[in-house]
Amino acid sequence: MLNNRFWIVLVLICGAYLAFWVAMIAATATYTSPQDVWKVLISREIQYSTVLSLVTCTASALLSLMIAVPAGYLMSRGRFPGKALVDAALDIPIVLPPMVVGICLLIFFQSKFGQLIEHVVPLTYTVGGVIVAQFVIAAAFAIRTMRGVFDHLPSRPEDVAMTLGCSRWQAVWHVTLPAARRGVFAAVSIAWARSLGEFGPILVFAGATRMKTEVLPTSVWLAWSVGELEQGVAVSLLMIAISMIVLVAIRVTGERA
């Protein structure tokens, strides 16, 4: 009986939290009619920001993966002095307020070194800037995911592969990465989802120019700032739908971040 009460209390707490979320999404979904939502979603501006979001999120997720696989492997399998410090430093983008990340980006690209980069690839207030702003935060989440994936994979098969003639690179490529493929997909999905919701750094570093650097969160903010609530709600519903698809994709792969 006492044991039952214990589980009932836990279920109530968890259920209340989930119910709160369902209520919020339901309220948002019923705020406006499907016809109005559709009208907003087929507008030129929102189509542009949707396509730009999909393209920049994909680019930043792939960039994040290129950093996350080696960095996650290093943090999982490497032993070196100062590892705890590096580990903490890799989490900085996760704990920093997003707006601060944007300011740091903006100031860095005004420095001499930053200007050199800008000279080759203009980033401030450009689409490239949107990708960089998404990438700096998404990469931290992807690294954390990949580290967890490598932590859970045994290193012995890699050792065996090395006794069978592989270099460390070959052992990772032929044995570890194929075993980590679901984790790689989870890391890309998480980086992609984080990028989709990124707003603060994009606003500061890439701006919020219509039909130029406007991504979906920018569209919500632009609509909200001029009182067009229906437009903001329609774009929010689109983002909720995309996020749900990503969430399902992660769960289907069977890997938890």
Place this chain on the structure above:
Amino acid sequence: MIRLENIFWRAPAFQLEDVSFTVPDGRYGVLMGKTGTGKTTLLEIICGLRRPDSGTAWLGDRDVTREVPGARGLGYVPQDGALFSTMTVRAQIGFGPRMKREASANIAAVVEQLAAETGITHLLDRKPKGLSGGEKQRVALARALALRPKVLLLDEPLASVDEETQDDLIALLKRTQQEHHITVLHVTHSRREAEALGETRLRLENGKIVCDMP
């Protein structure tokens, strides 16, 4: 022949102090010792997966202390088999020859022959998931033999199988060592395994080797 000379290794939990021993050519050596005394570390030093603080490792008449694992010409079977989870049994056994860029026809022949020897022909197209402990060890053994090594290192290969399977695997290990004329170093806790297989018996105690039966 496997020969270690004056191996020193320090880790937070244990240390190996001046470890020296020889397993003569074509002999079956068994290394016993309590958990956490460094038996696996010794195997890793012979494999080249760890470099000793000092000392020398010899395989035959070659000093291999500074050689990479793949150049040492040995086969390694870790405790749980450590099979490659995404590969079929056929791909696992053929992995070493494939890495050495052997001809496909040779690889296929080696795989078939080793699968027959180890009694896993019926498993060739399966992946490791769902294989029993004994089947996994047979696959790991076949994989380790695919490059025709002169030395075979086994880390508690019978630890996770039932007694009946242990008997089958003991017979298989004995037969394999004789047919392939290889020098074996087999790490185990089990006195039964040591008595059934060990021609050279070694014991690791307090970081030093004590020979039970050289």
